[in-house]
Amino acid sequence: MDISQLESITENTAKEILSLSKQLGYENDFGPLLRRLQEIIPLKDHAIFVAKVNGKIVGWLHCLICLRVESPLFVEVTGLVVDENVRGQEIGKKLIETSKVWSQNHGVSIIRIRCNVVRTESHKFYQALGFSCNKEQKVFEISL
Template structure:
């Protein structure tokens, strides 16, 4: 198993990422997802890491640099999915480690992850990696 930072994206890779996202209930239109992936990999303050086993993507992580008026610069992991058939094999941990190195290469010493309150297994995973829960919040959305 290897961790790779995506610099380009093939349709096959996008299909594998799409399939993994569906496992967590994120129903996406494939063409829209492919378009976002193509755009994200061009952005200097974003990156996508994938875990590949037998030349197939079995996990992915998207993170980005966040700048806020009220707080120091930090990297936020905005998405992390590991194939349900290979969970428990340190793949998520290796993806987090890759994003930590990416953050440190940018002299950023804070990493954040937002996680749905219902995903209690994910909470245990992040705590085991040294993350601590810093606050709970509600997300408000307005369709435009």
């Protein structure tokens, strides 16, 4: 398995990321997803890592540095997906480890992950990696 940071995006890579995202129920349209990837990849305070086996993407992680008025600087893992056919092979763990190194290289010593309350298996996964739950919250949204 090889983990690398995306430095550019092809339509094929975007399609693989889209396919993996759908496994977790994230319904995206290809065009907008491709445009978001094109916008995110050049940002220095964001990173998208992909895990590949035999040239095929089997996992991805998106993280970003968060600068907030009320909190010390932290990195947030905003997305992590591992192909359901290869889960349990430490791919997610290696993606998290890669994000830890990236965070430290950017001078950040805190990583946060938000996780839907219904994803109890994910909660166990993160706790097994040393994360602790320090807050539960509701997310409010309005369409404009």
